[in-house]
Structures are given as structure tokens and as C-alpha cells.
Amino acid sequence: MSATPVVIVHRDAEVLAQAVAARLITRVVDVQALRGAAHVVLTGGTVGTKALAAVAASPARAAVDWSRVQLWWGDERFLPTGDPERNETQAREALLDGLVAEGLLPAENIHAVPAADTAGFTPEESAEQYAATLADFAREGADVPAFDVLLLGMGPDGHIASLFPGHPALYEEKRSVVGVHNSPKPPPLRVSLTLPAIQSAAEVWVVAAGTEKAKVTHLALSGAGPVQIPAAGARGRGRSLFLLDRASASELPSELAPYSLS
């Protein structure tokens, strides 16, 4: 796990989304120049979805070889296929369906978490199926693919993916994916990558905006434990980034974001 996250603060949520999009395109282009294929883990939430829309609108997206990008999700809301509240549906609308329609992204590169109408009746069944698909693409000896970049939104309580403060999923050490019940953020049933799966990624980027995230951003960056503040466990093997707007960074002491705050 990488040590100290790098904090980058942008003027507002709009600029943040544009900057995340530019950074994502560049990261995928760099990975593809080295290895050809890239594994990208998407997030639900406002900034994450806005960033995908910004990728869709960017002429630089043509620099990516989408046929060699495998797309995953860090978590999913356990709802039927096509439900507008599914993270998959929102990402498809923002970016993925357009890329597929243009013939750039093969539909089979989109690895959605199995929906409530296809996975049987429980989030656990969906989690098991998703874990099996991840394992199919894993490197030898691992249970998930070598994620090149893993995006995470962050809730005002410090949750990332569908890992909520104090929930049993945070203690999971073996499985890569778990079913989640009683989520405080609707809907109550969800499916989530676990911390070990998240922390196996080469790069983990937390994207957050708004004053309601300011307190928890500070806690996540100042030594809190991941059971109390899951975002404190948002660390990649190589690099961890907190990509923020000024509002969410407003309670950070200047030593945590020395150059970006105005």
C-alpha cells in the first residue's frame, strides 16, 4: 500500500470533473503505451459520473484504444437491470453507451456487477458472480485483475464504494466482493469490492466535492482508521490521490495540501 496520498485541489466541482477526465484519459494512454491493455474501475456518485461525461465530451478520448480497456465497478446498487439508480446505468448514459454505439468500445469489455433481476435474489449471489468474473481476468495468484486505476467517490460519512463506517464488510480479508445490507445511503442493498481488492489497484483516486465532505476529507487524511472512516483505507499500491474541489478541501491543514489552496 502506498504511504501518503497526494492531494490536488481544483477550483470547483466542474473543474474537478474536467481534470479527473483529463487525468483518466492520460493514465489509460500511458498504461496502454506500456502494456496495451488497461483495467479501469469506475465509481458511482456525482463527481465520478460527471467525470465520465467530461471524458465523453473530450476530443482527447480518441487517444484511448477503447477496444483494450476493461471496465469494472467498485460498487453497485442492487437494483434491476437498467434502473436509473444503478451506477452502471449512469455510467452507460454518461459515456459507455456512446463509445459502444461508435464502435470504439466492445460491449463485452463492460463488466457490470450482476443486477438484481439476473443475479437471483440476494446481493451475495451477485457478489459471487462478480468475483468469479474478476477472477477470470486476474493475474496468476491474484483474485482480481491488475487494476491500473480505481476511482472512488466518498460520502460525507467517509464511505467509499459501498463500504460504510462500522459495517462488517470492512473486516473482510479474503473475498474480493461482498453483498452489503442496510446501507445508510439508499438503496439498502448493494454489492462492493472489499478493501483488499481496492488496495490491490496500482492507483486509487478518491474524487470528492462539496462542503459536506470537508470534515471527513480531513479525517481520512489524518490518521483515522478505515473501520471508522473507510476513505482512510483508499490507498493504491503505487499511488493514492485525493482529487478535491476547494469546498471539500476547506478543512485541510495547509501541510496536507500545501500548494493548491487559495
Ligand SMILES: O=C(O)[C@H](O)[C@@H](O)[C@H](O)[C@H](O)COP(=O)(O)O
Ligand atoms: O453507489 C454509490 O452511491 C457510490 O459508489 C458511493 O460510494 C458514492 O461514490 C459516494 O456516495 C459519493 O457520492 P456523491 O459524489 O454523489 O456524493
